[in-house]
Amino acid sequence: MAGRRVVWSKKLPEVYGKFDEVDALVGRHLDLTLLELLKLRSSILNGCAFCVDLHTRRALDAGETHQRLFQVSTWHEAGAVFTDAERAVLALTDEMTRMGEGGVSDATYDAVAGHFSEEQVAALMTAVAMINLYNRLAVTSGLHPRRR
Template sequence: MKRVTVRDQIPEIYGKILEVGPELQKILGDTLAELVKLRVSYINGCAFCIDKHTADALERGESRQRLFLLAAWREAPAHFTDAEQAALELVDQVTRLGEHGVSEEAYAGAAEHFDERETAALILAAAHMNLLNRVAITTHLHPPRRRS
């Protein structure tokens, strides 16, 4: 069955949702924002978003190795800064809320490295990417084939 294209059916709302990403990226910076988007997408299994944000991160100069290791970031601590690890832990727990909520340790770890505005941006970035993943997966939005 063909699924609805949300962007086409409700462009006035979908467009506003997409405007959130660049605003959060201004607060978090390109590197961390792309890591957050990609990590959430790995957890949710969103192929479209994994493809898009991997390509975006590579364009911005992220290393292929860090992108590969992001799926198992806890086992590769030397490849991620302490601040990135704290952000990824918070993002993982925000994405997996149904399992155990967000622990005090994860929240405190992020707060140790990020001010309140940046912490708020991390929470919103995770929630925003979760929303986009759910739309993409539900509507069967698939990545295009790339030559490279």
């Protein structure tokens, strides 16, 4: 049928479950609001409306402010709205999400490494990779947020 797309998570629930396990493991190493900002930023860059909606709601539930959520799309210009550590994570998210031939710059990697332990850097890298995977699957499946 034209216009119908497979919702990957419904057809491969065992894979979806494993992805959720990875997310839970990564989440043990990072602050929840930082993790949601990272996921929101990547979802914005990937044009995934379903994930933008999901991670905005989760961030609000975790205590994130409206102002900071509104500024994620323009974090480069948001000044002191974000800490230096958060800005480093958002830069890493941008470079990993838009990864081209140059990969992630040394300056961006070093900025993240200057604020986080090696274990946390590994968790951040995994979190960005996972949300990019989720975004690509959600967009390809044609998932859209429900109107509230």
